[in-house]
Amino acid sequence: MSFLEKYRRATDARNSLVCVGLDPDPERLPAHLSGTHDPVSAFLKDVISATCDLVCAYKPNFAFFGALGAAGWRSLEDVLSAIPDATPVVLDFKANDIGNSARRYAQMAYDALGVDAVTVNPLMGTDAVAPFMEYQDGCAFLLCLTSNPGSADFQRLSTQDGPFYQRVARKAVEWSRTGPCGLVVGATHARELSTVRRIAPGLPFLVPGVGAQMGDPGRVIRYGSDRNGKGLLVNASRSVLYASSGRDFARAARCAAESLRVELERERAASSSA
């Protein structure tokens, strides 16, 4: 089943726009897991089984696995195998290279790791993005306006074609005619979310930056959702994973994810009746 179909079914069945980011930080894992064979995978698998009925997607962050070397790759495979097939997986990799090499990154994501979607940095342009578009069941989430302060350095530059991030959004709409894609827009830029939504009314948005980065979930819904009040994957990582550092970490993760889900649903209800 395609990413988009899995995503639609998961949001409908669970009334959820919550995406949980899987960023395993060895220094923040609960102490009692330190004796297990693979604490990273043990930790994340417990988080997944505690949350998988209330999220619309998971987003493993490759950086945190890659930093752990070959063992991290094995943990990532192990974690991916524990995610129920009905829940789509977005590999957060921010992949980018010339066509010849970008094709290999698409193979890594879709064939070697078997994920449903992947984040892609669009800076290198059409031929660098095209190999990801060839996976008609996948989805390439293109960095548009990222949640960090440094996004102002380049992504907000005025160009002959409007602000840089708006040109990315327009290019994504153009590219989406050849294959499935979406946009990454940080929750910390709520106003710009509505501009990007006007440019790309039909694309799914992956929205990081609520939780630890303090983006406002209510504003994400008001400014970012599509005409059906959907089209969003609102990502929280640290605020869910590390809600508790004790033995109750999985239950605490569930509470944090559920409270974000409820907050988003309340805002959706308010927006649709407004």
Added chain:
Amino acid sequence: MSFLEKYRRATDARNSLVCVGLDPDPERLPAHLSGTHDPVSAFLKDVISATCDLVCAYKPNFAFFGALGAAGWRSLEDVLSAIPDATPVVLDFKANDIGNSARRYAQMAYDALGVDAVTVNPLMGTDAVAPFMEYQDGCAFLLCLTSNPGSADFQRLSTQDGPFYQRVARKAVEWSRTGPCGLVVGATHARELSTVRRIAPGLPFLVPGVGAQMGDPGRVIRYGSDRNGKGLLVNASRSVLYASSGRDFARAARCAAESLRVELERERAASSSA
């Protein structure tokens, strides 16, 4: 020893600005290696031992290893361990993420894989690049103007601060005050190489795009070298690795690398006497 010091010593000792890109394509490996335990690593290790006295660096391309899954990671580790310590290694990864995650990518490159330098996509701005700058013995090669046709889509945009790629070059000069960095400028843009060199007279340039992509090595030297006729890593991948598909592949790779080295040295001699 730092990347920059290793690079300087290698270029001086070997009179070479040649960087060989390690992009293992399983479909192009010599047939007689197919029975070996790890054909990718067997192939690249033979190429390395045939060329390591005449290159200034190697550039493994993560995409080609990642596409092979966990086995690819092991091949990469195996290949890295076969590169003599005197020859610096640039991991071509085009890493990018917000600070918190970018730190993990720097750990992956410098700690887990133990390379000397890494390519970085600067689109996410200062805080995304900063974690790489903290490795004072490393070097972050920032994408400035890539060799592919799609580079025109975003990297050549006119901004309030000049063409986008020139702003990247200026930012790199600013960032280089906090830590070592360089720029990636494709050989296919020879004229722009001289503009970038004017903006960043002291930074090392990684220049892909000679060989299979048809960039002109002579123009790279004329337009891209620093005041000492150096400051370049001129990369060739496919034209060296796949110079022969037979049992003589390593010797053929050596000939291709040596012929590029000689061509670059001839041009350096001509430029310095001009």
